[in-house]
Amino acid sequence: MKGxxxxxxxxxxxxxxxxxxxxxxxxxxxxIGGRGFAVKxxxxxxxxxxxxxxxxxxxxxxxxxLTGLPIASSGKMVVASKSPLTGGYGDGNVGTMASVHMRRxxxxxxxxxxxxxxxxxxxxEDDKVEIRNASDLWGLSTFExxxxxxxxxxxxxGILVIGPGGENxxxxxxxxxxxxxxxxxxxxxxxxxxKKVKAVVFKGTGEIPVADMDELMKLGRMGYExxxxxxxxxxxxxxxxxxxxxxxxxxSTLPTYNFREGVFDFAENVNGYAxxxxxxxxxxxxxxxxxxxxxxxxxxxxxxxxxxxxxTMLSSNIGVGxxxxxxxxxxxxxxxxxxxxSSGNVIGFIMEASEKGLVNEKxxxxxxxxxxxxxxxxxxxxxxxxxxxxxxxxISRKLxxxxxxxxxxxxxxxxxxxxxxxxxxxxxxxxTSPIGAHHKDAWVISxxxxxxxxxxxxxxxxxxxxxQRIRGGMFESLVTCRLPWIELGFNLDWYVKFFKAATGxxxxxxxxxxxxxxxxxxxxxxxxxxxxxxxxxxxxxxPTRWFEEPLTKGPLAGKKLDKKLWNELLSKYYERRGWxxxxxxxxxxxxxxxxxxxxxxxxxxxxxxx
Amino acid sequence: MAFIRALGYLAEYIGGRSMKIRVxxxxxxxxxxxxxxxxxxxxxxxxxxxxxxLDSLIVDSDRIVLMPIxxxx
Numbered sequence: 001m002k003g004x005x006x007x008x009x010x011x012x013x014x015x016x017x018x019x020x021x022x023x024x025x026x027x028x029x030x031x032i033g034g035r036g037f038a039v040k041x042x043x044x045x046x047x048x049x050x051x052x053x054x055x056x057x058x059x060x061x062x063x064x065x066l067t068g069l070p071i072a073s074s075g076k077m078v079v080a081s082k083s084p085l086t087g088g089y090g091d092g093n094v095g096t097m098a099s100v101h102m103r104r105x106x107x108x109x110x111x112x113x114x115x116x117x118x119x120x121x122x123x124x125e126d127d128k129v130e131i132r133n134a135s136d137l138w139g140l141s142t143f144e145x146x147x148x149x150x151x152x153x154x155x156x157x158g159i160l161v162i163g164p165g166g167e168n169x170x171x172x173x174x175x176x177x178x179x180x181x182x183x184x185x186x187x188x189x190x191x192x193x194x195k196k197v198k199a200v201v202f203k204g205t206g207e208i209p210v211a212d213m214d215e216l217m218k219l220g221r222m223g224y225e226x227x228x229x230x231x232x233x234x235x236x237x238x239x240x241x242x243x244x245x246x247x248x249x250x251x252s253t254l255p256t257y258n259f260r261e262g263v264f265d266f267a268e269n270v271n272g273y274a275x276x277x278x279x280x281x282x283x284x285x286x287x288x289x290x291x292x293x294x295x296x297x298x299x300x301x302x303x304x305x306x307x308x309x310x311x312t313m314l315s316s317n318i319g320v321g322x323x324x325x326x327x328x329x330x331x332x333x334x335x336x337x338x339x340x341x342s343s344g345n346v347i348g349f350i351m352e353a354s355e356k357g358l359v360n361e362k363x364x365x366x367x368x369x370x371x372x373x374x375x376x377x378x379x380x381x382x383x384x385x386x387x388x389x390x391x392x393x394x395i396s397r398k399l400x401x402x403x404x405x406x407x408x409x410x411x412x413x414x415x416x417x418x419x420x421x422x423x424x425x426x427x428x429x430x431x432t433s434p435i436g437a438h439h440k441d442a443w444v445i446s447x448x449x450x451x452x453x454x455x456x457x458x459x460x461x462x463x464x465x466x467x468q469r470i471r472g473g474m475f476e477s478l479v480t481c482r483l484p485w486i487e488l489g490f491n492l493d494w495y496v497k498f499f500k501a502a503t504g505x506x507x508x509x510x511x512x513x514x515x516x517x518x519x520x521x522x523x524x525x526x527x528x529x530x531x532x533x534x535x536x537x538x539x540x541x542x543p544t545r546w547f548e549e550p551l552t553k554g555p556l557a558g559k560k561l562d563k564k565l566w567n568e569l570l571s572k573y574y575e576r577r578g579w580x581x582x583x584x585x586x587x588x589x590x591x592x593x594x595x596x597x598x599x600x601x602x603x604x605x606x607x608x609x610x
Numbered sequence: 611m612a613f614i615r616a617l618g619y620l621a622e623y624i625g626g627r628s629m630k631i632r633v634x635x636x637x638x639x640x641x642x643x644x645x646x647x648x649x650x651x652x653x654x655x656x657x658x659x660x661x662x663x664l665d666s667l668i669v670d671s672d673r674i675v676l677m678p679i680x681x682x683x
Contacts, residue, residue: 231646232678235619241683243618250617250675272618308683417683443682450654450661450679471681486681489652555659 002211003065003503004028009107009129011122013195014055014114018129020107029505030594032477032512033064035091036519037109038080042089043526045111048601052084052187053169053194055115061102061160061200064479068103068208068287071220071498072227072490073481075100075286079160083186084194085171085342085391086412086436088527093440093476094175094183095285098158104204112195121199123153126206134198138167141335142176149199157203163337165379166193170389172342172414176334180293180305181285185339186413186435211504219497223490224289230488233290237282239272240292241308241483246271248312248418251449252556253426255419256316257365258348259408259545262419263554266321270311274323290484298327306330309439312417313344318351319366329371336379343378345414346388347371349395349407358399359384405544410437411527420542421551422559423448425460428569431540432464434472434523441472446486456565461572473516474509518593520577521585525598528584533605536582540570580609612668614643617677620653624676633670640664643676652679 006028010019031040038060050056060080067074077099083090102110105126112122116131119138123130137145142163149159158177165173166189173189174182210216227233235243245267248254252262268274275294283305284291298304304327314329315321333340347363354363361384363370377385387395392414396407408415413436420427429442442464451459474495475482484490492509500506528535542561550560574581578589587608590598602608611630621627623645631642639655639662655662656675668674 231649232619232652235622239618241680243678244680244683247617247677247680250615250677310683312683439682446654446679446681449656452661482681486679489648 001025001028001503002209003499003505004033005103005106005108005209007107008109008111009124010111010113011129011131012114013112013116013120013131013197016131018131020127028065030515030518032515033067033108034062034078034479035080035472035476036515037062038078038091039089039519039523039526041109041111042080042082043522043598046082048529049532050082052082052087052191055113057082057191059112059188059191059195060109061112062109062479063099063103064477065503066478066480066495066498068100069210069216069220069498069502070287071216071480072223072484072494073285073288073290075288076479076481077102078476078479079175079184079188081188081191082530083435084169084190085187088411088436088530089523090184090186090188090435092174092184092186092188093479094160094177095181095288095481096158096160096177097286098160098177098200098202099479100286101158101202101204103208104206105202106204106206110200112192112197115194116196119196119198121149121201122197123201125203137198139164142337143179143335145199146177146179149201153201153203157201159199159201161199161337162189162192163335163379165336165338166190168379168381168389169193170338170378170381171391172339173337174339176337178283180283180295180334182334182339185342185438189337210502212501216498216501219494219501223494223498227290227484227488227490230490233488236290236292236487238276240294242272242275242294242306242311244308245312246273252551252554253419253423253445254316255312255417257319258317258352258406259415259419260549261553262421262551262556264316264321267316269321270315270323270326275306275311278324278327285481288481290488292483296324296327298331299324300328302328302331304328304331305334309417310340310344313341314371317344317348317417318371320368320371321366322368325368329368329375332372332375336375338375338379341416342391342414343375345408346378346392346395347374349392350374350384350388352406353399353403358401358403405548408543408545410542411539413437415542418445421546421561422453422556424456424561424566424569425464427542427546427561427566428460428573429464429467431542431570432468432573434520437542442467443471454559456562456569458572461569461576464573465576468520469513469516473519474512477515477519514593517577518595521589521593522595522598524579524583524585525590525595525602528606529601535584535606537570540583584608586610612670612672612674614674614676617675618680620676620678633668633672636667636669638665639668639674653677654679
């Protein structure tokens with residue numbers, strides 16, 4: 001094989017055993033890589049209903065055939081596992097030199113299994129693999145741990161690390177790299193912590209096998225040039241995703257006060273222009289020429305890397321209207337190794353719970369000092385932080401009193417930063433996202449606004465599906481970043497050409513989309529299996545708040561979603577996916593995508609329709 | 611006066627984040643705002659909240675919002 005290395009590295013920290021495995025070419029052709037590899041490995045290898053923190057759960061670090069090659073935005077990898085937050089399939093995408101070094105070391109994925117007795121880190125240098133003592137790293141922040149590791153192993157490597165959040169099994173702990181790159185929202189950092197693995201270091205000195213290197217280099221140069229010349233490039237370099245704050249405020253989609261509103265009185269203080277005033281540098285993922293990490297000097301004089309999602313969830317959603325204070329909250333999340341989106345979501349939730357008198361603690365909207373304290377309490381599971389560390393679904397079940405109606409999650413994963421009171425298509429995208437409510441797979445809200453946001457038309461279902469195939473399927477399996485495509489008009493045909501040059505295999509966009517559909521149905525099968533068939537369309541339905549409590553501020557005051565019409569969208573989505581009215585894949589669909597092996601398992605728990 | 615608001619990089623094409631312009635007779639948006647060709651298909655235009663195009667006619671008192679199609683954070 002070319003493009004793929006054809007090898008997985010398996011490390012069992014219980015048995016302290018490492019093994020290099022060749023995988024079958026059909027796996028590469030049917031699942032491409034990244035998320036595709038991850039879900040197939042988890043389906044095949046996890047005992048059904050495995051407890052996420054048990055030794056039998058596995059943590060997958062997976063690259064794709066374009067990862068680490070000199071083409072646009074290819075320095076990314078997928079981290080995946082059975083999620084302790086949702087109980088289903090969980091993954092995240094992180095831009096890191098670790099992805100490049102893993103591939104140069106000769107591996108397309110690392111499969112981490114078992115539970116170590118003592119803290120360890122994994123050191124991989126080409127074919128040398130060691131499980132090393134990490135007692136001196138345990139307890140350190142992600143920044144401190146990575147710096148200390150670099151003192152030991154040098155700077156020419158890629159490091160993935162967890163912080164106290166992961167060590168203390170915070171259900172939305174992430175994996176961090178390069179002091180600000182974060183991935184694995186549904187608790188991938190907690191799974192790593194449960195295995196007592198503080199860090200993974202990759203140092204690769206080999207060449208990634210490529211079918212036609214001359215062609216790939218030529219395409220790579222042309223691609224970078226095309227991105228650089230696109231209209232809007234210079235502004236992107238200035239603000240990156242931070243321009244989205246202004247965009248969402250204008251469109252009443254800025255999550256505000258636990259998603260009660262779509263506009264924030266202090267949006268001007270936390271938008272891209274406010275960020276530019278305190279920006280000190282820019283950084284981002286390897287092989288990217290449109291790096292979007294804006295580093296500011298925060299209110300404590302430290303560096304903090306911002307983008308739209310973390311800023312919004314830690315500003316408007318909790319009422320903090322000062323970009324430098326938001327920078328502090330964001331940096332603490334990165335240091336502790338907890339997800340900024342879920343953190344902003346649970347803090348917003350508990351502020352509302354306090355306002356409504358559901359908890360004894362007084363936690364007021366916009367209380368920056370209290371928010372800061374809560375982030376540490378969550379990371380160390382102190383006081384009320386111990387409950388917050390469980391995520392908003394579990395907190396609301398514990399508090400009761402109808403709080404489930406404004407617990408802003410889908411499938412247990414906290415909603416990311418787009419209010420959907422007046423965006424039924426985006427609400428469908430959140431509902432059907434394969435990891436729970438996340439924007440990565442189908443950010444349809446732009447198109448939705450361009451065609452009429454209040455409509456419940458079939459075209460919105462088609463757009464969600466199209467985006468899921470492109471973003472959730474193609475980009476997550478190749479593995480490359482989705483941002484050049486929409487933000488700077490980088491045509492999808494580039495990826496077909498990159499893939500051909502890297503692998504020698506001719507796949508059309510249609511072929512990639514079919515792979516995406518295969519991955520989606522397998523992920524859905526995984527959820528149903530892990531939930532032992534306790535599955536219905538409510539699992540794909542956004543929170544009641546968006547259907548029952550209209551916006552009260554801004555130009556769209558009075559707007560909310562229509563439950564009946566939205567449910568019709570969901571039914572049409574199921575129909576086009578080949579899933580039944582419960583959201584369960586039909587037998588014919590599973591067979592069509594070569595997923596016959598799931599049928600006997602699923603039939604133990606649900607009746608499959610033909 | 612028509613009010614034009616431009617988000618993100620589109621602000622650079624109208625010389626600021628917003629502007630007012632006198633519109634004496636109905637005029638196409640593309641006749642008053644010059645955008646590079648590669649941006650067509652990458653932008654959203656709302657006139658008084660309604661989806662519109664560069665060929666939509668505007669009149670005095672219209673509120674026009676130009677924004678890039680973006681894909682989130």
